[in-house]
Amino acid sequence: MALLEVKNLTISFGGLRAVDDFKIEIKEGQLYGLIGPNGAGKTTVFNLLTGVYKPNEGIIKLDGQDITGLKTMDINKAGIARTFQNIRLFKALSVLDNVKAGLHNTYHYSAIEGILRLPSYFRVEKEMNERAMELLKVFDLDKEADYLASNLPYGKQRKLEIARALATNPKLLLLDEPAAGMNPNETGELMDTIRFVRDEFKMTILLIEHDMKLVSGICEELTVLNFGRVLTQGKTGMVLNDPQVITAYLGE
Known part of the structure; x- marks a missing residue:
């Protein structure tokens, strides 16, 4: 059974079908790519998968559950969990606190416990700090744990966004x-x-990307969107050599 x-x-939107019969x-553990020209509907698909938009039609199942x-x-x-094309970190918070923000799916304490600083609050905070530091260490960000997220170089901000997404303990990671x-x-x-995230966390990954070197280097299968519809799907090498795909990208 497919994971997704x-x-x-x-x-x-306003009579225009932005995504049509997608x-x-x-499969679980796959590294899958969603590609297509600008305006093809790729980010709209991500927004549908993550609940930002509600579909007019269709079914989305994750691990057999209708979501x-x-x-x-x-x-x-x-x-x-997802990341965004334009990085959306909590830039006024520390690197550590950005990751901790993603841990609230797993770690909980009540408002009263937090306000009164009860022992349970400190226990949970300690566990969250330890788990957040473990994730930061995976991405070689542990030494910058106390930095403001906005002070990280661009490449490290990308890694921090992935670390925060992983903190939510997802089955499927969407990279935009x-x-x-x-x-x-x-x-x-x-x-x-x-690649490391997929292997280390046994993660299934779906990514949108325009960099064909990256796509061909890591994606096992691809779906190509054009004008909101699936143009073709299949193994990466086959798809990238499909004349329809080449025409769609070159606009011929």
């Missing part, structure tokens, strides 16, 4: 153009990071 199964996903199946139309918070608790704004050296490092 999507059928007939459709949404319209379908995809992603169609659920709120963003409930979908995150069900097991989908993770290489955006990176230089070639940073992109190579990012490829290693994504």
Whole structure:
């Protein structure tokens, strides 16, 4: 059974079908790419998968559970986490606190426990600090734990956003153009990071990306969107050599 199964996903804005009859199946542990020209509907698909938009039609199943139309918070608790093309960190908070913000799916204390600083509050805070530091160490960010997130270099901000997403303990990680704004050296490092996350956390990953070197280097299968519809799907090498895909990208 697929970890993510999507059928007939459709949404319209003002009569325009931004996504039309979208379908995809992603197996557990896969590193899967969603590609297409600008405006093809890729980020709209991510917004549908994460509850930002509710589809007009279609079904989204995660690990057999129907999550169609659920709120963003409930979908995150069900097991989908994401990053964004434009980094959305809590820039006025520390690196450590950014990761701790993602841990509240797992660690809990009541408002009263927090206000009164009861022993249970300190116990949970200690556990959260320890887990957050473990995640930061994975990304070689533990030495910057007390830095403001805004003071990190761009490449490290990308890593911090992935660490925060992983803190929610997802089954499926959505990466929205993770290489955006990176230089070639940073992109190579990012490829290693994504592979490491998949292998170390036994994570299933779906990514949107325009950098075809990154896509061809790490994605096992691809879905290509064009004008909101699936153009083709399959193994990465086959898809990237499909004349329809080449035409869609070149605009011929």
